[in-house]
Amino acid sequence: MRGDQAARLAANAAALKVRREDVIFMEGEASSRIYILLSGVAKLCYVNRDQRVLVGFVGPGEVFGLSSLLPQTTRPFRCEAYSDCSVAVVKPEVFVDTVLGVPLERLSFVLDVTVGRWWGMVVRYANFVGLGLRERLAGALLELAEKFGVRDSRGTLLTIKLTHADLAELVGASRQRTTEQLGDFERERVIIREGRRLIIVPEKLWQLANTPQAN
Amino acid sequence: MRGDQAARLAANAAALKVRREDVIFMEGEASSRIYILLSGVAKLCYVNRDQRVLVGFVGPGEVFGLSSLLPQTTRPFRCEAYSDCSVAVVKPEVFVDTVLGVPLERLSFVLDVTVGRWWGMVVRYANFVGLGLRERLAGALLELAEKFGVRDSRGTLLTIKLTHADLAELVGASRQRTTEQLGDFERERVIIREGRRLIIVPEKLWQLANTPQAN
DNA sequence: TTAAGTTTGTCACGGCCGCGACCAAAGCCC
DNA sequence: GGGCTTTGGTCGCGGCCGTGACAAACTTAA
Numbered sequence: 473m474r475g476d477q478a479a480r481l482a483a484n485a486a487a488l489k490v491r492r493e494d495v496i497f498m499e500g501e502a503s504s505r506i507y508i509l510l511s512g513v514a515k516l517c518y519v520n521r522d523q524r525v526l527v528g529f530v531g532p533g534e535v536f537g538l539s540s541l542l543p544q545t546t547r548p549f550r551c552e553a554y555s556d557c558s559v560a561v562v563k564p565e566v567f568v569d570t571v572l573g574v575p576l577e578r579l580s581f582v583l584d585v586t587v588g589r590w591w592g593m594v595v596r597y598a599n600f601v602g603l604g605l606r607e608r609l610a611g612a613l614l615e616l617a618e619k620f621g622v623r624d625s626r627g628t629l630l631t632i633k634l635t636h637a638d639l640a641e642l643v644g645a646s647r648q649r650t651t652e653q654l655g656d657f658e659r660e661r662v663i664i665r666e667g668r669r670l671i672i673v674p675e676k677l678w679q680l681a682n683t684p685q686a687n
Numbered sequence: 688m689r690g691d692q693a694a695r696l697a698a699n700a701a702a703l704k705v706r707r708e709d710v711i712f713m714e715g716e717a718s719s720r721i722y723i724l725l726s727g728v729a730k731l732c733y734v735n736r737d738q739r740v741l742v743g744f745v746g747p748g749e750v751f752g753l754s755s756l757l758p759q760t761t762r763p764f765r766c767e768a769y770s771d772c773s774v775a776v777v778k779p780e781v782f783v784d785t786v787l788g789v790p791l792e793r794l795s796f797v798l799d800v801t802v803g804r805w806w807g808m809v810v811r812y813a814n815f816v817g818l819g820l821r822e823r824l825a826g827a828l829l830e831l832a833e834k835f836g837v838r839d840s841r842g843t844l845l846t847i848k849l850t851h852a853d854l855a856e857l858v859g860a861s862r863q864r865t866t867e868q869l870g871d872f873e874r875e876r877v878i879i880r881e882g883r884r885l886i887i888v889p890e891k892l893w894q895l896a897n898t899p900q901a902n
Numbered sequence: 903t904t905a906a907g908t909t910t911g912t913c914a915c916g917g918c919c920g921c922g923a924c925c926a927a928a929g930c931c932c
Numbered sequence: 933g934g935g936c937t938t939t940g941g942t943c944g945c946g947g948c949c950g951t952g953a954c955a956a957a958c959t960t961a962a
Binding site for chain 3: 850
């Protein structure tokens with residue numbers, strides 16, 4: 473980073489000292505700040521009812537809390553200090569204007585249609601960690617429905633023809649188990665098969681994806 | 688996207704028609720183009736010797752092949768047409784200048800220190816899918832060594848004090864199995880313990896992470 | 903130093919799921 | 933229609949790993 477940019481950022485940043493275990497931001501919060509770690513180590517974690525996933529560590533010099541660069545997002549992860557940290561906190565508008573000389577909304581829009589996909593993938597994978605095939609498959613189907621589905625009287629019809637093998641690769645499972653699980657879903661009436669096309673019932677599936685098991 | 692931007696992009700883009708199963712770009716290639724999917728569906732997949740992971744689908748209107756926005760990267764994923772597709776191909780310089788009015792190198796640099804982390808996480812998770820605890824743990828240790836390690840006569844010393852529970856959360860495994868696997872690694876002399884600090888031997892560990900098992 | 907809490911090490915049980923095998927059904931090409 | 937390929941469905945074996953339990957080692961506070 474160029475010296476003048478660093479100086480300008482420093483002038484517009486608030487300094488924050490946090491102790492080990494303290495929270496820097498919480499999941500669910502509105503993303504309204506960008507953070508730069510000056511010293512110490514922080515960790516990013518995803519909290520899914522009982523499951524906790526450590527998404528990654530942040531080291532000195534790294535910029536984090538970047539969901540504030542996307543339009544109207546809330547934090548998907550929690551960030552807490554792993555050792556005592558000192559952090560610079562800056563508004564995204566200021567950050568973007570300083571390092572790029574572009575208004576935030578403009579960058580925000582571009583990032584959303586480009587690297588926004590990366591963000592989505594990270595969240596999806598973090599979600600999947602520690603889940604069984606059943607939940608992963610349910611999640612994947614919901615995602616597909618949102619992206620390639622059209623509304624139908626019985627649910628959401630997938631406009632794309634998927635083989636079980638492809639679905640298996642998508643959720644990281646074997647073809648056989650995927651077939652089996654789809655059979656279960658059909659028996660539980662959360663998906664309907666019409667020839668080789670799938671109709672899914674998002675409401676039921678969603679419930680099912682987030683309940684331990686049974687039913 | 689604004690009309691004039693779209694027009695300018697269109698004027699500077701090459702049209703590409705591909706048939707189902709055709710490759711749009713290969714893993715390992717230099718990332719020298721940005722792609723916009725005009726019609727059809729494409730898939731992004733990660734190929735790890737025998738394992739194939741379907742990272743995600745690309746739908747009409749989406750922009751992909753974005754690793755070209757980061758400095759000197761090669762494609763980590765392969766992209767192939769899932770149905771017949773028509774694609775617009777454009778140079779990253781042109782794309783960035785058109786939609787943001789900023790030179791590519793400038794954006795590239797900024798993305799690298801900000802959302803570049805997302806990219807890294809996606810690649811890591813894609814890597815981990817379908818691997819056993821042994822390989823995931825080896826991968827995580829290597830990553831930690833690169834980020835928080837200092838060279839030592841016997842290997843790379845981790846400057847950060849990790850509990851087994853944290854490591855377990857990082858690799859998505861239980862604490863007990865993590866402890867056990869660390870024990871194995873120590874017995875195989877790919878890590879050394881000095882009190883509660885870890886020294887890892889990257890060369891050996893790396894080999895071990897990419898071999899089926901045994902040894 | 904003692905006591906309470908945290909971290910590490912080990913075990914057995916049981917469940918999920920990869921894997922090979924095999925066959926039925928559906929497309930596909932001639 | 934007749935063969936061939938692709939996809940879907942099912943079974944059983946065996947391995948990986950989550951889980952609960954418990955003890956030992958270490959850390960921190962009193």
